[in-house]
Amino acid sequence: MSSILKDVPKPIGEIRADLPRHLGRVIGRCLEKEPGRRYQSARELAVDLENLKRDGETGVPVAAAPVRPARPWARYGLMAAAAALLAAVALFIGGGLMSSQGQAIESIAVLPFENGTGDEESEYLCDGLTENLIASLSQLPELRVISRRSAFRFKNSVEDPREIGRQLDVQALVVGRVIQRGESLQISAELVNAADNSQLWGGRYDRRLADVVTIEHELVTTIAGALHHEFTGENASRLDRNREVDPEAYRLYLKARDLFVGSTREMKKGVEYLEQAIAIAPDFAPAYAALGDAFLTQAYHNVMDREEALRRSKEAVRKALEIDPELGDAYAVDSQIKLMFDWDWLGTEQSLRRAVELSPGSLLPRLAYGDFLTAMGRWDEVIEQSLMAKKLDPLSPSAAHWLAIGYLGKHDYDNAIAEFKTAVDLNPSWTWGYVKLAKTYADSGRCDQALATAEDAEAQLHGGSTPLARGWLGYTYAVCGAEKLVGDAFHELDTYAEHSYVDPLTYADIYCGLGDAENVLDKLEEGVDDRSPDAIYLPALPGLFFEELASEPRYQALIERMDFPTQTTSGAATVNP
Structure with a gap:
């Protein structure tokens, strides 16, 4: 002893x-x-x-x-x-790790890594590392990984991990910290049980900044192993390929992604970073996919010549798929080109299905698929995809929004109202939530609530209304018989049209509220002639705005002219390509 x-x-x-x-x-x-x-x-x-x-x-x-x-x-x-x-x-x-209730861990959230350096220039590294962990772990078919948007709501949060786990409905959290000192990099990470705040795994990596891709690879495989999941086949091969990326090209790629949603100057700077990354690493497929997305965004917003932007977007996507035929992000960008500008409905759906198949845990392909299904008026499928998206992104208004649109297309107004309210609760400053909630109240015959909510929307707009928002609000005013407000909406659109292009379908929205089929059809024909991006939503119009439109011969002729799948009188597609 x-x-x-x-x-x-x-x-x-x-x-x-x-x-x-x-x-x-x-x-x-x-x-x-x-x-x-x-x-x-x-x-x-x-x-x-x-x-x-x-x-x-x-x-x-x-x-x-x-x-x-x-x-x-x-x-x-x-x-x-x-x-x-x-x-x-x-x-x-x-065996593998279990939750405190003895269940295998099947759901996690990767929270934004803390910037321990305190330097704003290091933010892109912290955010990029977090985003790539989310994207990589989302490839595991048996693991539900919360999307970036919901996870990033907890950036710099001091909330208890148990409360975060409850809000996100996950069993475990990945948390971490990044400290950069010149060319030295320290990354610490933990896998935490969300039920009792206990540590399931923890590690620290002291490396050079140039080793960030290798660290990321080790983190992904280690966390997957801790949960008894494994990367196999093409997913494992892609992880290995990403590990071989030039560190400087990867750094530029992360910086570019941080500029995708911003001013015109920022979007152009993002393109410059991606082009520099590709010059360093010509076989870096994700950089080409991101470049295709950047040019597509510029084409949609007319930041540069639309034809030139589309040409360069298609060229970048083609190159990405040539390098990596299994890259889900590239198929997602390809689907949006085909939907918005090529009007290739079958090709759009094929690309979307491939994107979802390759990235089953990724939110964006599902939201894009929901948008496409909305355009086609396939409401049951919109609801199905939106429910999947909502599981991946429980704290973002986007999934709730598309779910509400699905219910609205089926004229299930109570559920649509509930989901639009959820979207507004999640983001009280989201103007479109009030605009669409007002329209739904109007469609359900609750005009007092519709006009009160439209007033909230007007307050959010602060006089900065866009033509599209004015069209939707004009529809609500028309349905509720607010004639003066309808006249004001038309006048505002005419004022816009004096100095910039106004999509004819924006006028059509208001005429739908008035039940004026002839003027609706005139504006729809004008929009199709202009190849309006909003013309892709023609099959959805009977479900969302004007049910009687489906039986109009001129409307049916437009559906044939754009080669949409055949529609029923309710607007639902009878053909599922």
Whole structure:
């Protein structure tokens, strides 16, 4: 007994030379005489054993959990450590990580990594690392990963992880911190049980800035392994390819993505960064896909000559798929080109289905698919895709919005109102939420609420209304018989038209509210002649705005002219390409 308490035991390697060196270190820590140097819980020991097990299986070295200050329960001494070792060995031998309720972990959120440098220039690195972990882990078919938009609501949050887990409806969280000092980079990360705030895995990486891609690869595979998921086939190959990307090209790619949604100057700067990245790494497929997306955005907003922007967008997407035929992001961009500008309905859906197939856990392809299905008037499928998107993005108004549109197309006004309210609650400053909620109230015959909500929308607009918003509000005023406000809406559109293009379909929205079929059809024909981007929504008009339109011969002729799938009188597609 005296020897157990006082003498330092022989290193395990002297007794069993065949045991892994790192296992000897773990056993040695369990047998430390000083309580503060032993493992402080069975979970902490289990983390090191899990990491050791993956080392042996994958050959990837994983950082050990750090020695922590002694906790109150350390006084239980060596017997507690021995019991912890027995419990942890059972986990080491027998299975993967479990939630505190004993369930396998099947849902996680990657929270934005903290910028420990305190330098705004390092933000793109923290955000890019977080986004890429989300995108990579989303490739695992049995793991639900919360989308970027919901996860980034907790950027710099001080909320308890248990509360964040409850809001996102996940079992585990990935949290981390990035510190950059010149060319040195330190990244620490933890996998935390959202039920009880316990650590399931933890690691720290001290490397050069140029090694960020390698660190990201190790983090992804380690976290997947901790959850007993595995990258196989093409997903594993893509991870390996990404690991080989030139670090400077990758840095430029991350900086470019940070500028995609911004001013015209910022969008152009983003294109410059991507072109620089491609010059350094000509086989970097994600950079080409991002470049295609950037030019598509510029084409839609007329930031540059539309034909030239489309040509360059298509060229970039073609190159991305030539390098990596399994790149989901490239198919997502391709689908939007085909939908908005080529009017290739079958090609659009094929690209969207491929994008969803390749990136089942990614939000954007599902939202894009919901948009396409809305344009086609396929309301049941809109609802199906939106419900999937809502599971991936529970705290973003986008999924709630498309779900509401699906219900609105089916004239299920109560559910549509509920979802639009959810969208507004999630983002009270989102003007379109009020605009569309007002329209839904009007369609359901609740004009008092419709006009009150339209007033809220007008307050949000602050006199800065766009033609499209004015068209939707004009529809609401027309349905509710607010003649003066209808006249004001027409006048405002005419004023816009004096100095810039106004889509004829914007006028058509108001005429739908008035029940004026002839003027609606005149404006629809004018919009199709102009190749209006909003003309893609013609099949949805009977469900969303004017049900009687479906039986009009001139409307049917437009559907044939644009080669849409055949529509029923309710606006739902009878052909599912």
